[in-house]
Amino acid sequence: MHRTLFSLLLIAALTSVRAQDSLLDLLGEQETIEYTDASFKTSRVINSHSLENTAHGVLDFKIGHRFGFLNLGPVEAFGLDQATIRLGLDYGLTDRIMVGIGRSSYQKTVDGFVKYKFLRQCKSGCHIPLTAALVAGMTTTTVAKENTWWYDESRTDYYTHRLGYNFQLIMGRKFSDNFSLQLMPGMIHRNLIRSAKEQHDVMNIGAAGRVKLTNRLAINAEYFYVLPGQLYGDNLTEEQLNDPNPGFHNSLSIGFDIETGGHVFQLHFTNSTAMYERGVITETTGDWLNGDIHFGFNISRVFTLHRPKPKEPKPARKRKKDGVG
Amino acid sequence: MKTERILLLAALILPTLLQAQVRFATRNGHVTFTSETPLENIEATNDKATSVFDLSSGAVEVAVLMKAFTFEKALMQEHFNENYVESDKYPKGTFKGTVSGFTAGDLTKPGSYNVTVTGDLTIHGVTKPLTAEGTLVVDPTGVLKAVTTFIVKPEDFDIKIPGLVRDNIAKEIDVKVQIEYQKL
Numbered sequence: 392m393h394r395t396l397f398s399l400l401l402i403a404a405l406t407s408v409r410a411q412d413s414l415l416d417l418l419g420e421q422e423t424i425e426y427t428d429a430s431f432k433t434s435r436v437i438n439s440h441s442l443e444n445t446a447h448g449v450l451d452f453k454i455g456h457r458f459g460f461l462n463l464g465p466v467e468a469f470g471l472d473q474a475t476i477r478l479g480l481d482y483g484l485t486d487r488i489m490v491g492i493g494r495s496s497y498q499k500t501v502d503g504f505v506k507y508k509f510l511r512q513c514k515s516g517c518h519i520p521l522t523a524a525l526v527a528g529m530t531t532t533t534v535a536k537e538n539t540w541w542y543d544e545s546r547t548d549y550y551t552h553r554l555g556y557n558f559q560l561i562m563g564r565k566f567s568d569n570f571s572l573q574l575m576p577g578m579i580h581r582n583l584i585r586s587a588k589e590q591h592d593v594m595n596i597g598a599a600g601r602v603k604l605t606n607r608l609a610i611n612a613e614y615f616y617v618l619p620g621q622l623y624g625d626n627l628t629e630e631q632l633n634d635p636n637p638g639f640h641n642s643l644s645i646g647f648d649i650e651t652g653g654h655v656f657q658l659h660f661t662n663s664t665a666m667y668e669r670g671v672i673t674e675t676t677g678d679w680l681n682g683d684i685h686f687g688f689n690i691s692r693v694f695t696l697h698r699p700k701p702k703e704p705k706p707a708r709k710r711k712k713d714g715v716g
Numbered sequence: 717m718k719t720e721r722i723l724l725l726a727a728l729i730l731p732t733l734l735q736a737q738v739r740f741a742t743r744n745g746h747v748t749f750t751s752e753t754p755l756e757n758i759e760a761t762n763d764k765a766t767s768v769f770d771l772s773s774g775a776v777e778v779a780v781l782m783k784a785f786t787f788e789k790a791l792m793q794e795h796f797n798e799n800y801v802e803s804d805k806y807p808k809g810t811f812k813g814t815v816s817g818f819t820a821g822d823l824t825k826p827g828s829y830n831v832t833v834t835g836d837l838t839i840h841g842v843t844k845p846l847t848a849e850g851t852l853v854v855d856p857t858g859v860l861k862a863v864t865t866f867i868v869k870p871e872d873f874d875i876k877i878p879g880l881v882r883d884n885i886a887k888e889i890d891v892k893v894q895i896e897y898q899k900l
Contacts, residue, residue, distance in 0.1 A: 413812075414768035414777045417900060418741055429798050446790035568804055606799040649782065650799075650883045653791060694787045695734065 407533075424516035430573075431564040433655045433691045434481060434506075436487065436599040436613045437644040438663055438671045442522045442563045442573055444508050445483035448697030451495070453479040454690040457667040462682030470686065477666040482696075502667040504557075506529030512564055522580060525713050526559040526577075539584055540625075552583040553676050557668035558585055560595075569603040575615075588623035595672050601648070609648040611659070616641050642675045648685045657689040725801050738771040740860050740897035747893050749868070750824060751886040758792060758885070760785040767895050769862070770821045776833065778811040779895065800875050801840050809839045811846065815862075816854060826856045833864055842873040849894075860897040865890065 408455035431441035434451065445451045459473030467473070479493030479502075487508040494501050510523040532539070536548045563573025584591055587610070599613035617636055624631070624638020631637045646659020662684055663679030664670065677683030731832015745765030751758040762785045765802040767778040787793040798804040829852045837846040850864030864887055868889045870877060877885050 412741070414770060415766060415777060415779055417739070418743065419764055419769055429794055451792050487807060550800065606802075650793075650795075651878075693789075693791050695791075698788060 400618070404480060406660040409530075410479065411653075422516050426511040426563045427514045430522065430563065430571040430688060431611070432650055432690075433657070434599070435657070435689065436573075436611050437531045437613070437636075437646050437659050437661060437689070438505060438666055439575065439597055439599055439613050439668075440524070440526050440559065441599065441601075442524065442525070442561060442565075442571065444487065444506060445481045445491045445693070446693060447483045447486045447699045449483050450694045450696050451481040451491075452692045452694070453477070454692075455479070455495075455687070456689075457583075457661070457664060457666070457685040457687035459685065460677060460682065461660075461684045461686065475664050475666075477683075495670070497665045497670055499534045499612040500530050500531040500532050500665070500667065500670065502528060502669075505715075513585060519574060521562055521564045524561045524671060526557070526561065528553045528668060529558045530557070530667055553671040554582045556580040557672075559668065565598075570601070572600045574598055574599070577668070577672070579669050579671070581673065585625060586623060590621040593621045593673050594618045597672075607650045610646070611648055611657070611713075612643075612645045614641065614643050615675075617672060624676070638676065639673070640675050640678050642671045643679055653693060655689075655691040657691075659689075660684050660686055661687060673696050718738070739768060739900040740766045740771065741900040742766065742895055745778065745780075745893065745895040747785075747891065748802065749776075749785075749889050749891045751889050752885055754885050755884045758787065758880065760787045760793075760796065762786070765893070767897070768894075768900065769815070769822060769860075769897055774814045774816055774818075776811075776813060776815050776835070778895075780809045782807060782809055800870070806839070806841045807860065811835055811836075813846070815850070816853070823854050826854050828853045837868070839868070840873045840875050846874055847884050852894050858899075862895045862897065865892045867891070877878070 396598055399480030415657035429443070431443045433441065434443050434445055435441055444656055457475045459467060459470030461469050463470045475497050477493050477495040479491055481491035483489045489506045490504065492501070492503045506524055508522065508524040508528045510519060510521065512522040513519040529653050532553045536542055541552060557577065558576035559575050562571055563571060565571045577591045577595050577597065579595065581591055581593070595615055595617045597613060597615040599611070601609050601611050603609045617639070622636035623641045627637050640662060642661065642663040644659050644661035644663065646657055649656040649658065662679050663675040664677065664685060665674055677685070743766050744763055745767050746761070746763055747765045748759065748761045750836035762780050765778055768777065769776045782801050783797055785796065786791070810859045813833055815833050816830050817831040818829045829872065831850050831852050832847065833850050834847045836843050837891045846866060848864045850862060854859040855861070868891050870885070870889065871886060
């Protein structure tokens with residue numbers, strides 16, 4: 392009796408003094424909420440907004456440039472002689488809200504937008520599977536009224552004719568370090584349209600993805616599908632009449648992101664001439680199959696204007712266990 | 717019978733004696749590193765280092781979450797995590813070693829003690845031996861503070877820096893660790 396008790400106690404004593412593998416185990420793990428970041432290298436995929444925002448207090452100067460169509464041939468240096476540009480400034484009001492303005496040579500357009508990231512994909516400590524953002528923007532063309540496509544001396548030229556609005560919901564996920572994908576249902580409203588054959592509100596859906604090749608090089612692609620029967624161009628050929636949106640094509644862009652210190656260079660091929668939503672989605676006339684492809688680049692340069700105080704990491708929300716309060 | 721009783725008593729007391737180790741710990745250790753080059757100075761701080769220090773054996777362990785380093789510029793922080801230390805793959809930097817040059821008895825008296833820390837530093841999945849000089853300070857209230865500085869070379873830890881920014885990042889990074897321990 393005594394012997395068994397004694398040996399039991401001895402075993403208990405021996406096990407209680409077993410060496411700890413790591414002293415830090417004594418502290419235990421303290422999980423904090425962590426959101427995914429860097430789904431894309433910058434706040435744009437190519438022409439479209441990406442899942443990322445400009446960080447709080449950071450000003451991002453964007454230079455967008457598209458050369459002419461490749462099929463212009465050697466005399467036009469395959470489009471290098473022509474240029475369309477957009478200069479833009481984006482600013483992060485918070486880590487979730489960013490605003491931006493831009494001015495494009497295409498249609499002498501000024502654009503402005505607000506982007507609100509209302510859901511952030513969680514990496515640890517919470518259970519949100521995707522990132523979602525809303526983009527709302529407005530564009531106005533500033534070309535002289537004589538040069539607008541709707542100019543007619545007999546008609547009053549209202550300023551509102553020049554306005555367009557764009558709304559987009561961006562939902563996406565960083566599936567792995569190297570792969571991110573987003574879907575973008577959206578709507579473009581145009582105050583003035585060419586004819587009754589067009590719609591004021593153009594419904595569209597976009598998809599964009601990124602594959603990271605190395606830490607500093609990624610390949611991007613984006614595509615916008617415009618639901619049929621919403622656009623109708625001028626001076627159409629017989630063949631074009633059968634297109635879903637006669638005179639227009641869906642925008643497709645493929646390119647590379649190259650990152651160096653404070654810059655991101657994006658080199659790409661696209662059939663869109665404009666660099667803002669209205670132009671990209673509703674005014675793309677280029678046809679990839681016909682060689683109507685622009686070579687272009689975006690340069691993003693960031694400046695830290697304001698440095699927010701580092702936030703205390705939030706402790707992870709505890710999941711309620713079944714049966715326990 | 718008598719011996720058995722003594723043994724029984726020993727079995728009960730022995731583990732408590734062995735466990736009478738004096739351990740100190742913290743979750744709020746302060747780690748900073750600076751890279752100084754003629755082009756730019758980069759500094760990052762982390763106030764969330766965890767550490768346990770066992771006075772009786774001199775054993776010490778420190779762990780820092782790489783993502784918890786904050787930089788002056790948001791982009792620097794993104795590059796640090798994404799391109800250099802690859803925080804998603806290697807979330808933690810750790811140090812496991814021993815502190816020598818003091819006796820547990822010393823530390824009952826307030827004062828400053830020069831010590832040597834030796835052990836293994838792991839960053840970016842690579843482990844390298846490290847020896848550093850440090851100071852242990854016991855203040856009159858019994859709080860134990862530890863301070864040490866050492867140099868880390870990014871290339872030793874397989875952290876690749878592209879040619880374009882080679883001149884912006886120092887070849888030798890100064891690391892400073894300041895820990896205020898509480899008794900565990």
